[in-house]
Amino acid sequence: MTERIEVSAPGKLMLFGEHAVVYGKPCIVTAVDHRMKVSIEATNGDSLELHAPDVNIVGYIEKIDDLGKGEAPKGTRFVSIAVRNFFNSFGIKSGLKVETRSDFSSEFGFGSSSAVTVGVIKALGKVFGKELGNKKLFDMSYHTVLDVQGVGSGFDVAAAIWGGTLYFITGGKKIETIKPKDMPLVVGYTGVKAETTTLVRQVAEFYKNNKKVVDRIFDSIEGIVEESRHALEIGDSQKVGELMNLNQELLGSLAVGSKELTNLIEAARENGAFGAKLSGAGGGDCMIAFAPDIYREKVEVGIEKAGGKVIRVKTNAEGVRIEG
Ligand code: PMV
Numbered sequence: 380m381t382e383r384i385e386v387s388a389p390g391k392l393m394l395f396g397e398h399a400v401v402y403g404k405p406c407i408v409t410a411v412d413h414r415m416k417v418s419i420e421a422t423n424g425d426s427l428e429l430h431a432p433d434v435n436i437v438g439y440i441e442k443i444d445d446l447g448k449g450e451a452p453k454g455t456r457f458v459s460i461a462v463r464n465f466f467n468s469f470g471i472k473s474g475l476k477v478e479t480r481s482d483f484s485s486e487f488g489f490g491s492s493s494a495v496t497v498g499v500i501k502a503l504g505k506v507f508g509k510e511l512g513n514k515k516l517f518d519m520s521y522h523t524v525l526d527v528q529g530v531g532s533g534f535d536v537a538a539a540i541w542g543g544t545l546y547f548i549t550g551g552k553k554i555e556t557i558k559p560k561d562m563p564l565v566v567g568y569t570g571v572k573a574e575t576t577t578l579v580r581q582v583a584e585f586y587k588n589n590k591k592v593v594d595r596i597f598d599s600i601e602g603i604v605e606e607s608r609h610a611l612e613i614g615d616s617q618k619v620g621e622l623m624n625l626n627q628e629l630l631g632s633l634a635v636g637s638k639e640l641t642n643l644i645e646a647a648r649e650n651g652a653f654g655a656k657l658s659g660a661g662g663g664d665c666m667i668a669f670a671p672d673i674y675r676e677k678v679e680v681g682i683e684k685a686g687g688k689v690i691r692v693k694t695n696a697e698g699v700r701i702e703g
């Protein structure tokens with residue numbers, strides 16, 4: 380029981396369908412090669428000891444019996460609730476030493492919370508000899524994310540588990556791997572950290588007050604997701620770009636854009652991108668563009684000149700895996 384297990388899970392980028400996916404619509408998400416690493420070992424004690432230097436948590440200790448009871452620091456919650464849920468589900472109790480390290484900043488909106496949740500539960504399964512299939516891993520991880528933040532479709536959890544590029548419907552009702560032919564993706568970070576739950580609640584309020592109109596917006600986004608799936612699969616990047624622009628307009632009408640996002644999106648388009656949009660909840664974080672190879676550099680320079688930071692990613696990254 381003293382074996383130390385290391386697991387890694389990929390970050391993600393939403394390509395199409397954000398917000399509408401919270402209301403039962405599909406979205407398309409790709410896993411990226413910036414990974415979250417989690418290592419776990421069982422101890423003889425009765426506490427969780429956590430080191431998560433990326434979110435300024437060093438030497439944090441909490442009794443296993445108290446997990447989820449008090450007001451734990453923000454950076455510890457996904458780990459401690461994942462541990463509690465795993466232990467409750469299998470009737471296990473043990474001391475633990477957990478360490479997390481990320482290839483990417485938690486500011487980017489690459490899904491560090493869901494990647495860490497998936498990583499912890501996957502590693503616990505290995506440490507305690509409980510074989511978790513992907514569906515069971517998804518259900519327990521998604522449950523954990525909802526316990527901590529109350530809202531979310533689970534698309535980021537699915538990306539961390541399955542990897543690749545997924546067509547996903549709320550709560551994992553459908554999780555299908557799609558095979559894009561080409562992914563000439565450029566990613567620009569606005570430098571502004573967005574709070575996903577705030578934006579999801581803001582859209583919920585907007586929906587409550589404008590139900591009929593917003594239902595139509597969600598229906599249109601669904602249409603874009605279906606068409607973009609096809610365009611990605613046949614490698615029609617021009618069409619993917621057009622659909623990104625359309626999706627961006629609809630997100631604008633949900634009022635989740637921001638000045639910084641608009642600046643980077645416009646810079647990408649003006650410098651030759653097929654199309655561009657925000658990625659994720661909006662309000663900040665990252666934008667994405669599809670750009671022909673000959674214009675990639677120009678688009679990247681344009682984004683940087685407009686105040687963004689280009690983040691190089693490989694898409695279609697492998698899902699959660701045991702490292703050793
Ligand atoms: O902010 P992100 O990258 O976690 O993306 C949020 C996407 C939403 O559709 C707005 C919420 C969700 O859980 O699907």
